Amino acid sequence: MSRAEYFRSLRYCLYTMRRPLTGFWDLIHEKKGTMAAAHTLIGVAIIVQIMSLVLTNFQFNWINMETFSAWIVLAQVLIPVILWVVANWCLTTLFDGKGKMSHIYMGLAYAHAPMILINALLIPVSHMITFEEGAFYWTFATVGTLWFVLLVLCAMKEIHDYSFGKTIITSLLTIFAIGVMLFIFMMFFAVVSDGVVYFYSLYQEVAYR
């Protein structure tokens, strides 16, 4: 992949932002998007999220820097993406969705574009306005989030070649599936840690004899 191709595919996120339906169709079917660009977008989303938590003026930011951890922010962005990709793929293969796992990942990554731009813009803005003018700030933050949600829906629709209603239903089911997965993970870790403790105490019992 040439450098020019990479930059072209990265710049394509500006197009999917404005024309999500044709944009996400072409992203997959015309091979306008690349995995490298998708990774870049997710990476930038993580960096912007960390920066916005660290650099946003305290008036709009309730982060206690004593307990702040960049790793947790990383997980907060990355884990939902991974869970969504897996859960959505598992579901849509059953509901004859056309998308592959990489396609879902790519669509989700490109959908992050407006949120990245708006959140990055809001960092300097937060230092220019007062708490009482916060309506401005919160409106933009909300617009960013809603835009992101809309883009995710459009991406899923185009990638799987679904109708709009079916997209909504599968998306809701995906959220449910994520909940189930988290529950199973939790159960699994609880059982494993109990098992580890059991065998460790067994070992100790033997070792002390």
Add this chain to the structure above:
Amino acid sequence: MKKCICIALALVLALAPALSFTAFASGTGPTNYTYTYNEWGVPVPSPDAYRVTAFIMGADLYLEGESVGHFFRPQDLAVYSNYVFVADTGNSRIVVIRANEDGTHEAVDVAYHAYYPDGTPTTFNRPYGVFVSSWPATRGEIWIADTYNQRILHVDRSWNILNEVLKPTDLTLLEEEMEFLPQKIVVDFSGRIFAQVMRVNRGLMEFSFDGEFVGYMGAPPVVVNIVEQFWRLVSTRAQRDRRILFVPVEYNNVHIDREGFLLVTTSSEEVDPVRRLNILGEDVMIRNGWWYPVGDLWFGDAAHIRGPSTFVAVTSLPNNSFVVFDSTRGRLFSYCSQGHLLYAWGGPGFREGFFQTPVALDSMGYTLFALDAATMAITRFDLTEYGELINLGLHYYHRGMYDESAAAWQEVLRLNGNFGMAYIGIARAYLRLGYYRQAMRYFRIQRDALNYGRAFSFYRREWVERNFWIFALAVGVLIVVPPVVKKAIAIRKELKEA
């Protein structure tokens, strides 16, 4: 990190007794049992604002060379001038103590009787409350909640009865079979009596100056949650009748401040535990602090002491700050008039400065008298240098004398860098003087977004005025550049085509 703080705090608390013991022995030095909550709600140690200066037991008080004997389950105390009136409930008497200039205390009167105008004495029967008026019209007159005689006595300094308030006969207001057991009473400047009566949950009972029952006032609001409301909606009448009744909670103590507002406490967890009532019975307490005045924000359940703070007494100080007495952990919490926590101190225990069964609290100027029913003694607290500085700062601050208050706050910060209000106080002074950058810095330390925004808007206006040329330039560029670029492109196109 939180865990670290927890452990550090536990250590501090564990070490506190050892440290404070030496401090009490020497009479000076820090005791490390005072703390406050920072802007994140984390407890941080603070220098002592109050220190025990006397521990007054009944047996140590002498009247005409004779000990008055131990108190027995005393329930209330009232301060008038430099006298402390103790409702020695278990002994059915009122003991009057004088606080002398030199810090000693002596009994000046012990009353077992009051006298009717014709001279016949009448004994008290377990009086739970006493109030001494400091208002000009009734100065020095005493009101006694003579609980098990079911009356409120209004007497002068020689215990001659001026008025006797009995159970109201108006049965539309009080059930006939109910006993009238007044516990705590206060009287306002016009002589109206407000009584907290046992098992009355409709607020305080209000009596006119001549003892006429006027009505109830300031009942705490009934709290019914949505789930409960739903079940009420779908249940039948019979089912509804069998459910627990949702009645307002009872107040357990009342205090009247210098402006005539009533400070009331309640032990319920559902409503605000301390409220400031105006004459209409509305809660007018200002709660501008990071947290509402509820006492402890962090609490464990060590040694079967669990749950949130339970306020049983409250008193106000000359600068309108108030101190509440927590019976769960025997602690005192001091809040300023705006509702910021200033300092909390005390704890459960049998030593000086610690409490078993807190029941009453009153103030003589800034000096506090705290009554414990189990140890049957009064603990006297006096301000330390640190406490005096804070109250001085507040005194100026609430009069709008920000420069003077800033000087006091600077001194406070020198003693305790964790005292959040001091930063806000200094920032306010800076804001008023026009040092917006410094004001912003100090507001930021305390995360006071509202005031920070205020300082920032001034700063921003100043900045824009000073750097107006940037905006002028930007507008100029926006007007000039596009046509020029357009023209340039057109020329280039023409050249290419040519």
